[in-house]
Structure formats: C-alpha cells, structure tokens
Amino acid sequence: MKRGKFIKNKIFMLKTLGLSVIRDFVFFLKREKDFFEKSNTDRENLIISHFLDKYPKIFKEYLLKISEKEFLEDLLNLVKFLKNKEVKADNNFLNSLASYIAYDLTFIVDRLSNDFFFADLNERQKVLQEFFDTKSYFSIAVMEMIAFSTYQELNEKIYKSLNLLKESALVVIQSPLEVNSETKSVIREYFLEKKPYSQTEFRINKEIIGGIRIFCDGYVADCSWMSKIQNLKFKI
Amino acid sequence: MESLSLLGIDFWSVFLYIFNFGLILFVVWKFFTNPIIETIDKRRNQIKNNIEEADKLKNELAKQKEMMEKEKEVIRLEMEDQMNELRKDLEKKRKDAEAEIEAQRNKMIEEVRRAIEEQKKSIKDDVKKDMIEMVQRMVLYIVSNKIPQDIVRSSVNEAWEIYKK
Secondary structure (H helix, E strand, C coil), X not given: CCHHHHHHCCCHHHHHHHHHHHHHHHHHHHHCCCHHHCCHHHHHHHHHHHCCCCCCHHHHHHXXXXXXXXXXXXXXXXXXXXXXXXXXCCCHHHHHHHHXXXXXXXXXXXXXXXXXXXXXXXXXXXXXXXXXXXXXXXXXXXXXXXXXXXXXXXXXXXXXXXXXXXXXXXXXXXXXXXXXXXXXXXXXXXXXXXXCCCEEEEEECHHHCCEEEEEECCEEEEEEHHHHHHHHHHXX | CHHHHHCCCCHHHHHHHHHHHHHHHHHHHHHHHHXXXXXXXXXXHHHHHHHHHHHHHHHHHHHHHHHHHHHHHHHHHHHHHHHHHHHHHHHHXXXXXXXXXXXXXXXXXXXXXXXXXXXXXXXXXXXXXXXXXXXXXXXXXXXHHHCCXXXXXXXXXXXXXXXXX
C-alpha cells in the first residue's frame, strides 16, 4: 500500500476502519445466518467464539445490541457517509467507530513509544501484534495503517476523523522528553472527560526544558520551566 | 611883432592853431562829451548796482549762512537725540538679548541635564536588561545541560499535577 494514499484521503481512517469492521461482520453473518433471530445469550456466545479477545469490545457490543433492521440502516448510512460525508447522529455504527477511535485506538497509540515510529516494518508489526490479532480484516487494516504512518500523520488522521464525526477538540501537550505511556493515558483520560471525543497529541519540544505546555481549544496553559525562567526577569 | 616873427612865431598861425583847437574842442564838446559822460554814468551806475547787488547777495548769503548754522544746530541736536535714543534702544536690545541668551542657555543646560538623566536611565535599564538576559542564559544553560533526565521527566508529572489543580 502506498503511503501517499494515507495522507491524501481525509476520510481514509474512517473508510478503512469502517469497511474492515463491516467486512468482519459480513463474514461472521455469512457463517451465522440466523444470528439476529437468536437470543442475546446465544448471540453473545457466538460473538465470543468468533471474535478473538483482542477484537475491539465496542464493536462486539454493537453487534450484540443491534437488530437486523438497524444494522441494515446503519450500513446504508455508512455508504451515504462515505459518499457524501453526511453524518447522521443516530448512526450507531459511526458512533461506535468514533468511540473506538477516541477511547480505544488513541490509548493504543499512546502506548507506542517514539522508537516505534523509527523502527523497521517487521519490528513495528511485531509490536502491533501485542495489541491486535492478525485474523480479522479490522486488525490487519489498523495494523497496516499504524505501521505505515508517522506519529504526526496518525494523530492528524485521528483528529480529522473525530472532527468529522463528533466536532472534536485538539489538545496539544508539549514536553521536553517523551511522556511515558501511563502519564499519556492519564492526561488523555482527563481531557476526554472534559471534552468528549477530544484528541490529545503529545509533542516533544526540548526548548521548554522542563514541565509541560498545554494548548487546548485556543488557550495555552504554560507550566514549563522555560516560562518560569522567562518570568524571572519580571521578578528581578 | 617882428621879434615874434624872428622867433618863428606867426600870429596867424597862432590864431589858426587857436581856432583849430577851439573848433576841435567844440566838436569834441558837441559830439563826444555827452555820450562819453553818459557811458561813464551808465558804467558808474552799473558798477554801483553791481556793488549793491553784491552787498545784497552778501547779506543774503550771510543770512542764509546763519539760517544754515541754525538748521545745522537743530539737526545736530536732533541727531544727538536720535543717537541717544538709538543708544538707549541698543542698550535695551542688548539687555533683552542677554536675557534671552541666558534663558536659552538655562533651557539648553536643562535639556542637556534631562538628556543625560535619560541616557543614564537608559544605560541603567540596558545594563539591567543585559544582566537579566545573562542570568537567564546562565540559568537556561545550567537547567538545559546540567539537570538529570529523571528530574526533567518528573517535572512533567509535577507540571501536570499543577495544571490539574
């Protein structure tokens, strides 16, 4: 797959993830033709047996709760969205996709260190196998997308996708060193709570020396050492 | 008579001489005396008139001289007055100019003093600014190069805690 395609297509992430999930569902529904007629417990058992643990829980829950009619409507809406970029608020599938990107995928990206994006392809795929299985269309699509993107490209795609679906806010955190994945998760959770579906991007800026600088929705919170040193002159 | 003839004197000749002389005297008296006298009188009158005229002119000249003297004196006095006025005026102007120069000098001194004060303040500010920048650079150098990575790393967490609060 050529990298140019990733950058040029604004809805590439939504298209890739959405269609790969649908392909997984269709593949599953072809095997289990009477899936929608079964009881909830049977449906749950079927889902558990078909989809591996690493498959996103949010899509499993979607499949569990959705009726046949709603599923077909969502499919139709998804096609319409991919054609015209019109989003219907009651589209459960796109809502699940947005939730997956904001509340699941971004946390996986946070757990990838900076070295990951400079490693060779085999190593990157090896790391990604910790987070994704290799048997579903979805996992393969996500792994390919992450492996062929830089950290910045990935963040841009995530933000654009969320912005298209949920009017997301972009939060940029600057730090002098790479923030560890635990802290990244804490920070992300905080902003997701404050601004649902927001995208938090972590950038390294050695000039701030210490502390962090936060850019969120047009305001800046400067808790950096650099600003403290610069403020020294007003105190002298 | 004979003796007179011996001497060479002839009566008739004498008579003729006397007659000629008388005739000449008559002619001169009749035709030349009056015009000569008239001419002499005319000349005398002319000279007299000229002398009178000259006297008159002399008197007039003397009068004019006197008048001129008087006018000269008046002019001299006027000039003296004007000179005095001019001198007073000049003195006044000199004093005014001196006062103005003094005021200008004071103003210039004040301006120079103010400029010096401003320059001093600016130099002080510049020195202060330079010092602050130097201190800032020193602190930046120390902070950028001498602080261990783990302290910088922990600063991120601390800053986050501060932000949350």
